[in-house]
Amino acid sequence: LLKSQFGFYHVAIFLADGNIKELHLREVATDEPIDLINMQYKLPIDNHSIAGWVALHCEPRVVNDIHNDAAYKEEPFLPNTQSEMALPLVARGEMLGVLDVQGNRPNQFVKDDISILQIIANQIAINIDNAHLFAQTEFRLNEARILYEYNSLLSSTLDVGELYRRAARALTTWLNGSRCTIFSWESEEEAATTQVDFIYDLTSGIIDQYSLDLPTLRLEDHHDMRAVLTSGQPKVWLPEDVSLNEENPSQLESSPQLSYLDVPLVRNVTTLGLIRVFRHATQAPFSDAEIQLAQAMANETAVALANATLTSETQARVAQLSSLNRLSQALSEAPNLEQVYKSTRREILSLVEATGLAILLLSEDKNHLNWLYLYDYGEEIDLSNLPPQALGSGFSGHVVRTRTTLHLQATPENQEKYKSFQVGASEDFHEFWLGIPLIVTNQLIGVLSLQNLNPFSERDIELLTTIAGALAIAINNLLQLEATQAALAVQFEQRLQMQTAAEVAAATTSILDLNSLVQRAVDLIKERFELYYVGLYLVENDYAVLKAGTGEAGKAQLAAKRQLKVGGESLIGGATGDGKPRIRQDVQAAKGPKWLPNPHLPDTQSELALPLRVHGTTTGALTVQSSTPNLFSEDFIGALQIMGDQLAVAIQNAQFLARAEARTQRQTYLNEISAKLHQSANVETIVEIGLQALSQQLAGTAVELQLGRQKQTS
Incomplete structure (x- = not known):
């Protein structure tokens, strides 16, 4: 518009960049056939061009003859320029750019033109400033919209x-x-x-x-x-x-x-x-x-x-607290150590990524770690073939010796450094290993260890340390409970043994018949101690003869008149031979005294033969058999021996009583016969009374009496 209205050769509008270092051409009208806009034409803001000088000084500059102005910059694409005028574009005290006008003849700019062009330049500056303000407002609105949408996107x-x-x-x-x-x-x-x-x-x-x-x-x-x-x-x-x-x-x-x-x-x-x-x-x-x-x-x-x-983190913490609460409840309700291990594994693996978990317990002598539980890659590992781990080697041994947590990668170098060895199905020696000491009341009782392909985070270690504390308390409580229960079981067993011994003693004193006495004794011992079979032998000459046995097996053996050679290879034979007990804790094992199987007792797994002794003399033996191997403890054997000794005395007393009663009966019978003989004077009657008495004593055997003098021959 300016070019056509005023007939100028070249009119251009430059805008300053953000740093006020350069003028960038934004609009141009020229007689020359060149596209300066696409050329991204720009001028530095300095004294080496008329437009640059005006932008630098914020003052208009009119050059009616370019040949007489040092600031003029000749441009080859504007060869016909003879005069040039540049006016600053200023709005609100800020220099926005320059209006550059060039003529193709000298002295083309008159005073009125300059005044009009300055007014136009001021209007252009105001419009540019308004456009900038509008663009900034629009940008801020767009920025606010973007930030709002962005915030909504992220907050969802x-x-x-x-x-x-x-x-x-x-x-x-x-x-x-x-x-x-x-x-x-x-x-x-x-x-x-x-x-x-x-x-x-x-x-x-x-x-x-x-x-x-x-x-x-x-x-x-x-x-x-x-x-x-x-x-x-x-x-x-x-x-x-x-x-x-x-x-x-x-x-x-x-x-x-x-x-x-x-x-x-x-x-x-x-x-x-x-x-x-x-x-x-x-x-x-x-x-x-x-x-x-x-x-x-x-x-x-x-x-x-x-x-x-x-x-x-809050949700994870809530989940952790929930898991810890579940774990604490599970540990407090666990009836045994096996349930403790499984509950611990279930809760830990729900919170922490791990490929393996192990629990080891310090031995009573504090020289070894015993494997209690091992879980590796989704399955429980059989620990029967794993020997105890010495404290001087392995990652777990280091944890016990230092009483500190150990977290490292199980590289071959670390395996060698800690003298460790692989346990489980994994062949990856480069897993990360974490060991945490199990401590209760300042006493170390074991180690909790985990393995994973990736390292454990600090948060994982902190959480697992908390779990290890609860686990240590649960294990210690159950160990103490088991020890208490074992002590109570021993006390109960001892009380049962004493009670049984008292009942046997009572039975032996109340039963005078020998056969009833021994049968009652074996039945009582079998019943009270829940045994498989109990039998009683008495020594007669060179044999131990079965006098009483429990169950159908006992009846069958009594009917067969079972007897064993005193001093023979059987346990009863050995016990009656030297008066010392014989025991086979496991009849299938090779070790121990020779054991002879009894076809009437096929389920026997352990057997004890106790001699019955009175005043140093072995009068018989008691066989005690169980369908469970390794049943006979020292306390059990001692209680049975006491009962055996009491039983031996009772048997001897019964035998003494039986012999005394027999003598008394014979004497009474003799007295009766003697009285009858003295009351009769008839020889035949006397002979008849005597012969009947003899026949009765001989179980009805016929008896004859010959009287007379034997004829003598020479």
């Missing part, structure tokens, strides 16, 4: 992984990037971990794709990243930046990425990580407004991540 999930994915996609879209990578960072660590890498690059054909390669970067190799993380300020990196690492410029130059923007994830004063947004070579560099928007989005991301992490 509390999953940390999903947050990273949503943030990377949204940042790539709204910042017009071709790629977005988000890193997490712990201030005490010298590494940044890639959490998500989203690519949306139309030029390479990779659209809407998440990379699966998420490396951890060492900050000592990435100074650009370290600078942003430590300063907390965003930074745009270009290939020509000399502060980049040696490798990064080459990566940018060899790839279609022109630049990238690093924005720290800052919450309050804590830097949580970094967002890196790339732009393609065909895209413009990041503007200040875009950097500001990226920082605002990064702040929203940091808050969302912190909230999600806190929520996740």
Whole structure:
């Protein structure tokens, strides 16, 4: 419009860049056939061009003869320029640009033209400023919309992984990037971990794709990243930046990425990580407004991540407390150690990732660790072939010796260092191993150990240490309970033995008949001690003759008149031979005295033969048999021996009584016969009485009496 109205040769509008360092051509009308807009024509703001001088000094400059002005810059594409006038575009005290007018003849600009053009320049400046204000307002509204939508997008999930994915996609879209990578960072660590890498690059054909390669970067190799993380300020990196690492410029130059923007994830004063947004070579560099928007989005991301992490940690803590509560209840209700181990394994593996779990208990002599439970890759391991572990070797031995937690990788070097060995199905010697001492009231009782392909976190170790404390208390309580129950069982067994001995003693004193006495005694012993078979033998001449036996087997043997050679190879024969007890705790084992099987007693697994002694004389033996091997303890044998001695005395007393009664009966019978003989004077009657008495004593045998004198022969 200005060109046509005033007949000028060339009219151009320049706008200053954000740093007021250069003038960029925005609009032009010229007689020359050249496209200066696409050439991205620009001038430095300095004294070497008329437009640059006006922008630098914010004053108009009119040159009616270019040959007489030192500031004039000759342009080859404007060969007909003879005069030039430049007017500053100023609004609200800010220099926005320059209106440059050129004529093709000298002295083309008159005073009135200058006044009119200045008014027009002022109007142009006002319109440009209004357009800037409108653009800024529109940008802020768009920024507010983007931030609102971004906040809504992030606040609709509390999953940390999903947050990273949503943030990377949204940042790539709204910042017009071709790629977005988000890193997490712990201030005490010298590494940044890639959490998500989203690519949306139309030029390479990779659209809407998440990379699966998420490396951890060492900050000592990435100074650009370290600078942003430590300063907390965003930074745009270009290939020509000399502060980049040696490798990064080459990566940018060899790839279609022109630049990238690093924005720290800052919450309050804590830097949580970094967002890196790339732009393609065909895209413009990041503007200040875009950097500001990226920082605002990064702040929203940091808050969302912190909230999600806190929520996740809270939920995890609630889950942990719930599991600990379940574990505590399960441990308190567990009836035995096996249930304790399984409950512990179930709860631990629901909280912590692990491939194996073991529980070892310190032996009573405190020189070894005994394997109590081993779970490896989904199955319980048979511990019957595992020997106790010496405290001087192995990872667990180190835990016991130092009373401290040990966490390391089971590399061959560490295996050799700690003299460790492999247990379980895994052949991976590079698993991570964690051992925690089990301590109760400052007394170490064992070790809880776990294995996994990945290292255990500090939170895992803290949680497992808490569980180990509860486990140690539960194991110790059950061990004490088992010891108490064992002591009570011993007391009960002793009381039962004393009670049985008293009953046997009572029976022996109340029963005078020998056969009834011995049968009652064996029945009582079998019943009270829940034995398989009890039999009683008495020595008669060179044999031990069975006098009483329990059950059908006893009846069958009595009917068969079972007897064993005194001093023979049987247990009864040996016991009656030398008066010493014989025992086979396991009749199937090779060790022990010779044992002869009894076809009437096929289920016998252990047998004890106790001699019946009176005043140093062995009068018989008691056989006690069980269908359970290794039944006879020292206390049990002692109680049976006491009962055997009492029984021997009772048997002897019964025998004495029986003999005394027999003598008394014979004497009474003799007295009766003598009285009858003295009351008769008839010889035949006397003879008859005598013969009947003799026949009766001889069990009815016929008896004859011959009277007379034998004839003598010479």
